[in-house]
Amino acid sequence: MEWKDFTFTDYNFTYDENYNESCCDGSICDQETSMYFDSIFIPVLYSLALVVGLVGNGLVLVVLWKKRQYLNVTDIFILHLSIANILLLLTLPFWAVEAVYDWIFGSVLCKLTGALFKINFYCGIFMLCCISVDRYLSIVHAVQMYSRRKPIVTHCCCLMVWLFCLLLSIPDWIFLKDYKDSRRQRKTECAAEYPSDSWLLATRLLYHILGFILPALIIMFFYSCILLRLRRGSQCKQKKGAIRVIVALVVAFFIHWTPYNITLMIDTIQTNETIDPSNQTSCGTFTSLDVALTATTTLGYLHCCVHPVIYYVGLVSRKSFLWSESVDNSHTSAF
Template structure:
């Protein structure tokens, strides 16, 4: 989710102007080096694979939550909104894959809209993960919710606030994004506005690192409290949410740190420049893979698995197995009764 080149990618595609050259003035370094490894085809293939897995998994999860999930449960409400956030982010991937393989063909309005959707998906995920962590902190550590209804209403308020903040934070950068041409005359989606750099740093500080600090603090307190009790149901929920939160920061952390580091430091030789080029592409693919791993963690919930099996009509097999095992137990009990009567 890079801001200054294509809204997505810092990769070097089709000999076009790169993020590094376009924004950070790497001209002297790049033009004195050999052509770096071309990741455009590899990255585009990963984009499509991630898109297919994410859309399939998150759509199934969304359907299960809407049809079978208890949306009067605060955790399910957060999961529903996180699923929507992943879908908003994932639907953009085919468009960026096309740009990687060719050039920007979706016009100026498409550039603004897709860039906005990128940041809405990213920022809403961070804020929602922070909100669900704070919710569990209040529930487990403070035990302050006066009632289940109040907790659900607060969760709904948190979710609405997350979307509003994400949209507002994305608008300013999206407006500055535009269809333009690079030095090779190819169309790209990007911006050369110097104010965008400052806005990006400010937003990443407030909407990535601050939530990270809050989440670490809350989960240290939550884990300390949970280890003192043996409520398996509550422990399972805490573990599921912890996995979801950890997956987000493990996937997005390296790419975010790498992008911010490039803001302050320019490579001064070809070896470092090419190494960073490879690292940035690997970190990018890792970051984007986040939107297709969340459904796997949601399946840690026994209720979610049961509802998904019901939706996929796998519950017939499960019922047959239960009936078979039940009949076996009944027949064994009958044999015992017959044996006792004969005695």
Template structure:
């Protein structure tokens, strides 16, 4: 037998040793659970693009219609319309990011690093500013109804401009994280990803917690408390008057509060649960079934919140008589066959001279 064969047999003897050389002090008794979330990703790829495209179309049509009616029939420098214009622009900014995310969910991120950062920032700036402008409009209604005399002097164009600038600044500061952390990287399984990357996982986890708690406290709990307080105060004020349309105004307030609460609460509860889960166990620990359940819930509730965010200008304007009249006039002008089925108030729709408490609902 040659020396090379002897060496080969010696190697096999060493390779096939049956004794265990493992140092038991380094053995981890707990099983490491890897949640691949393939079903969740398939669900997202199948349904999320459809919802995003629907939200984009509804937002474009609805906000475009509100913008056109304000331009054609309303004064552009009133406090109410300044807030409404900013709300429309914030929703258009938010909706402009949705086609990019829809395409991303269908395959991979194909738009490059710069657009990854820009689209992510536009997405959150529009989302956050939309919530704050809705809250600001509610507060403005509160001033106009509950403190009508005192607010008459302060509710000027400068007040609306300063408040709008403050909202945009808060939204931009809250979205800086996306501009810094969002990057494009290549996943072996899913291709190009536009996600937070480039920093240690512990740092990423802390920033995710900041985002979740920021979303829940600053962009849900605080606005909800303000909306509830303002509309309860408005309701009490209206009930103390003798206005003829008291019941209609109360119903409108109830619809606004109920819709706001229904659309926003489930999404933000899921956000809070996710933050609590990460705080308690870490994102990679815990039950895979619990994590997947939260992912499914996040997909569904987030789209409900986004849909409300996209159509809120339409919702807030066309519940009022004045904008209903504007819309009827617009339809009758462009579709003559509808003219005989529509009646218009003899009062000029440009007038804002009503002084009754329910005038805030005549936008």
């Protein structure tokens, strides 16, 4: 048996039809329990995320559209962030149908949906980083990253982010396919089939670095600098409101994505151990890991619902110091 006989996805652990997962006693582990959990949990939570996320991001787009002639740099980043969130949420119904039935949409739509999800996932994370950098320069140093009079420059920056995310989705365009998983009662699923363990480890490492660790460091550093700057200044309601918004943004990011990344790391370690016949793992362990991945993945998707609410409060209130153009011009808000 070679490593190429294994297939993986970013959020689940699957096998092809040439391999049956065995427990320590030699019996077949068909993951019926995790499949039943997925068929109930995923449709309900994905439907909730879709409705709430579309409403939340839609409200942000409505506010930005009404003020489209007065958008500042941060507003443009929020615009692209909301678009990315909406496109990501639109892929959830496909995964919900797969959880309840099978992947019935074919290989082409499998590649398209998977790549679209990956593009908008990365884009949403990177836009959050851009917002944190822009607010840091504006509030701490009173410097605008881009000219407000030339919004096209900011849009071009966002376009570069979209193109970079498109490059990161190339493995999905290549390796995603629909196939029958013998471990899951020959259910047809949309998953990635990598040619070697190097590809799997590379894609997992790329995700952990670019999709979580690096953005987390950027967000923590720049928002921490903003908090320190605000706390050193004279206290006012605007600054207190800004501190609350910043804390909410950082806490929301880590609450939604930390559990998934920890679970995915455990899944990667467990996957490597499974290759060694002496390290066979019980069905209970695999089932628990599958359920944990499903739950934490859904929690991550709900991030698309929470962030628009936080931004929407800041946008419509016009009171948060966070949305001002600079520390020295705190009362000149784009909204």
